[in-house]
Amino acid sequence: MQFKRKRRYQPEINVINFIDVLLMLLIFFMISTTFIKQPGIRVDLPLARSGTGDTEEGIVITITNDNTLFLNGQKVTKEVLYSNLRRLNLERQDHLVVIRADKKVEHGWVVAVMDTAKTAGFNRFAIATKSQ
DSSP: OOOOOOOOOOOOOOOHHHHHHHHHHHHHHHHHHHSOOOOOOOOOOOEETTOOOOOOOSEEEEEOTTOOEEETTEEEOHHHHHHHHHHHHHHSSSOEEEEEEOTTSOHHHHHHHHHHHHHTTOOEEEEOOEEO
16 A cells, blocks of 8 residues: 655745835835935035035034024024033033034124134034035
């Protein structure tokens, strides 16, 4: 008597459909992200040969051409700038303050911002420029 061996069913995972969906999602995200414009603060930095480019390290104070102040990307008034800088100085000791001022901003504004940061306790400053 011969016994017939039963064939055991081996389940298989079909990954072709999964790969198709992943590739479609990848193409969708690649195309859609090229059309997204990141909102930013428009600043025309002055040119300098010795400039190292636009540095984003440390605490960044931005002054636009209409004398609007931004502290780390958030709009602040001149009166609130000191208290925010003081709070940041207590949180992070001995950090660099990078001033990104538009080239049309008056020198007095930049000096006033530097003075505010100095009285808040910061003593390391950098002026952001574009390299030529």
